[in-house]
Each structure stands twice: as structure tokens, then as C-alpha cells.
Amino acid sequence: MQRWFRTAAPRLLVAFSAVLAMGAAAPASAQIHVESKTLGNGMKLLVQEDSSIPNIAFYTFYKVGSRNEHEGITGLSHFFEHMMFNGAKRYGKGEFDAALDNAGGTNNAYTQTDMTVYQDWTPQGALELVMDAESDRMENLAFVPAVVESERQVVYSERRLRTDNSNPGTLEEALRAAAFESSPYHWPVVGWPSDIEGWTIDDLKSYHAMGYSPRNATAVVVGNVKAAEVFALADKYFANIPAPAPPPPVRTKGMPQHGERRVEVRKPAELPLQFIAWHTVDVKSPDYYPLLVLDSILSTGQSSRLYRSLVDGQQLALSIGSNQDETMDPGLFSIQHQPRAGVAPEKVEAAIYAELDKLRTTPLGAAELTKAKNQIVAQNYREQQTIAGRAQAIGAAEVLFGSWTHVNDEEKLVNAVTAADVQRVLNKYLVASNRTVATLVPDATAVDTNTPAGSPAASEGGAE
Numbered sequence: 001m002q003r004w005f006r007t008a009a010p011r012l013l014v015a016f017s018a019v020l021a022m023g024a025a026a027p028a029s030a031q032i033h034v035e036s037k038t039l040g041n042g043m044k045l046l047v048q049e050d051s052s053i054p055n056i057a058f059y060t061f062y063k064v065g066s067r068n069e070h071e072g073i074t075g076l077s078h079f080f081e082h083m084m085f086n087g088a089k090r091y092g093k094g095e096f097d098a099a100l101d102n103a104g105g106t107n108n109a110y111t112q113t114d115m116t117v118y119q120d121w122t123p124q125g126a127l128e129l130v131m132d133a134e135s136d137r138m139e140n141l142a143f144v145p146a147v148v149e150s151e152r153q154v155v156y157s158e159r160r161l162r163t164d165n166s167n168p169g170t171l172e173e174a175l176r177a178a179a180f181e182s183s184p185y186h187w188p189v190v191g192w193p194s195d196i197e198g199w200t201i202d203d204l205k206s207y208h209a210m211g212y213s214p215r216n217a218t219a220v221v222v223g224n225v226k227a228a229e230v231f232a233l234a235d236k237y238f239a240n241i242p243a244p245a246p247p248p249p250v251r252t253k254g255m256p257q258h259g260e261r262r263v264e265v266r267k268p269a270e271l272p273l274q275f276i277a278w279h280t281v282d283v284k285s286p287d288y289y290p291l292l293v294l295d296s297i298l299s300t301g302q303s304s305r306l307y308r309s310l311v312d313g314q315q316l317a318l319s320i321g322s323n324q325d326e327t328m329d330p331g332l333f334s335i336q337h338q339p340r341a342g343v344a345p346e347k348v349e350a351a352i353y354a355e356l357d358k359l360r361t362t363p364l365g366a367a368e369l370t371k372a373k374n375q376i377v378a379q380n381y382r383e384q385q386t387i388a389g390r391a392q393a394i395g396a397a398e399v400l401f402g403s404w405t406h407v408n409d410e411e412k413l414v415n416a417v418t419a420a421d422v423q424r425v426l427n428k429y430l431v432a433s434n435r436t437v438a439t440l441v442p443d444a445t446a447v448d449t450n451t452p453a454g455s456p457a458a459s460e461g462g463a464e
Contacts, residue, residue, distance in 0.1 A: 034046050039238060041238070043239075047222075056122055060218075063247070066191075067327075113328075118134065121387075163190060175334075179436040181254070218395060254329065265438065267440060273338050273439070278429050293373055294333075295323060297369075300372070319337065326400065366419075
């Protein structure tokens, strides 16, 4: 899912704090070396050897997410995030988890708009177990009707918890549905309620065959392994799995927006909430990194412009954050805030636009620009200190940017951003005719009509 409400606390390594305070350039991070192999069926293996820790991270990236769905089957990628843990041919329901736990490992998964990722963290000795089980559920996933119905209820319950019963979740969904009229980002990753109710076994089987095959998968292995061992095991467990065609190209593109859109959501709440979003770019655009730097300038840390002005200075907002989407198709740049009690959202909104206008016209200082870039570099550096962080970074680079080598290019791309670049993207994208504003208005009388009575979610109280 997307990031919302970034923490106001600085996201920095202690080692970088003095550097950032002085506005000096961050030290260059080490280059990552990866060994790669592509099997005959199209599956790609990426291995980064690291003998400094006795464990491994095994991440399987499937290049399929909610972007690959269509009306009627929305939410299926997220559903398979659950279903892939429910048994196959060699490992029945719960058996992979039990075997991994006995070996000292654990696992998880997540779904986004553009990909679904299955994560295994284990001691080095469990590598073959992981590859055996991952290949089993890739090739032989079971579609037991009773299990499908059980997981349907779990997914529906998760939707109730994270969207219908969550004020930020409800508002985010309304914002994106209004902003993305024709883009495949129009529907939520979790899916529309009626689609969750309506998936058939045939829908599931055809979607799994399309999206969860070797040709559409990249396995990333980081830690105390040798690439030759990984490649040999891949030949044993994955090379003979048939590989149907990958998902068809996503043809539907978002249309330009020619005027401000406003959405109002009424729900029981203590305080209002507001999200403001502008259409921007995909990750391969030359404007992507200037927008990331703008994001950092506006809301990373307590010295950021929006926090310093609206939270500390004018004391209009309790919290404020911003975010540039990291997506294959053009995404959104968003600002989210929660006003203080007694402060109208419109007053905070006006103050946000005033801060953006200052940045439009007043040259950005060298120290502030360097600090913002260092914050991005430092965050990436910190995340890549763990085998899990490196596996995530390598796989995301391969799927989103087209090559794992992008991991080694990112610092250079961030540092190449100029003050003029930041002003340029601000004036190009963050304009009134290109924005969508969603406001949650507290209303104690509002009734939830999103889920019909008697639906699975109406009686399920928990989540995954």
C-alpha cells in the first residue's frame, strides 16, 4: 500500500546527523554487487552474497498488482497474497509455515499497485526448503473451495478494518478514485466490495496462471549464500515449471486533468482530515527525483517547511506529511494533514498553498537543498544495511526501474537535482487545475452503507 502520514521525526542515521546539520554532502554509499541468471522459462535470479550475517532473505517479486486487474476482479492480487499461504502439492495448508518455523525462519508478503512480493527470512541452511516451497506454490497452488471462501472472508474483513473502518483509509480511497478517473490506479489494492464478493474459482485460476508464473517472477536472494548454490537449486526447483505468457500490457492510461476536483467524506470522527494530491509522473520520468527532493523539503523532519510552519509555527495542524508515489504509471504527489481542534481544514489548506507559493518564487538555498538530498540518501543507506532492505531495494529496482543496477545509480540521480529542478516540477505539477482535494468531515450521524448487511465483512471482526 502507499505511504501516508510520514512521521514528523527525522528519518536519519545518527552517523549522518552532523553532516545534515552542516548542509554538507553525505558520504558516498558502497556499490552493491549482484550475480544474476535467467532460467530457460524466463524466471530471473538475483543474488547478493554477504557472509557477514548467517541468515538469508529470499524475496520473490511477481510483476503483478492491482494495476493488472480490471473492473469485476479488483483485489485479486491482494487475495493471492493470502491464498499463496494456503497449501499446494508438496506443502499442504500451514505446512510451509510450520517447516519454516522449525528451521528458524519466518515469512510474510505484501501487495502494491504494481507488484506482489513474498518474503522469506531464514538461516542459510533453510535455503533449499524455501526454494522447494516457493516453487511448489508457484506451480501447484491448491484451489480448495472451502479455503477460497475462508480467505475471501479474511480479505473482506481486512478491507473493513483498513478502509471502511479507518478514516485515513476511507479518505485515501475516495481521493484516488476521484483523481484517477481512467488509470488502473482508480481502484484500491484491496478491491471493491462487490468484486470481493463475486470472484469465482475460474477467475482465480486464470489470474494465477497469468501473473504467478516463472516468466513473471524475479527471485532475490541476499545473505550468507553463494550464487552458484542458488542457481543450482533454481535449476532443480524452478527451471522445469511451465511458463505461460506474462500479463498483457496495461493499455488504459490516465487522462489529463483540466480542473480541480473536490471530494467530501462524512464519517464519525473527532477531527477532520484532508488529503491534497496532484498528478505527477512514473518512476522512470526525469522529473521523478526532483519530486522526491521536493517531498523531502516539504515534510521530512521537524525542520521541514510544512512542519516548521504549520505544526510548530502557526500551530494549525497536529500532523502533516507528503509523498511522491513510486509507480510504473504516472502517480500522485500528495500532502496530508490533520488540523488541530477548532481549526478548519480550509485554513490549513490555504496555509499549505502559501508555503508552496513561497517556494515557487524564492530561490531554494544551497544548504536546504543539500539537506533534503542527504535525507533521501541517508534513508536509502539505512534501509540497505539489512539483508531484508537490500533484497527489497534490488527487487524493486528490477521490477519498477527495469534493472537492479538502479540501486547503484540512485544516489547519483538524487544528488544531480538542482534548486531550479525543484522549482520547475513544483510549478509544472502542483497547480490548481491538476489537483484533487479530499476532506473528511466529522459527522456523528453518518451511516456506513458501503457493505451490505449479511456480507462476510458484516460478521467478521478480525483481520489477517
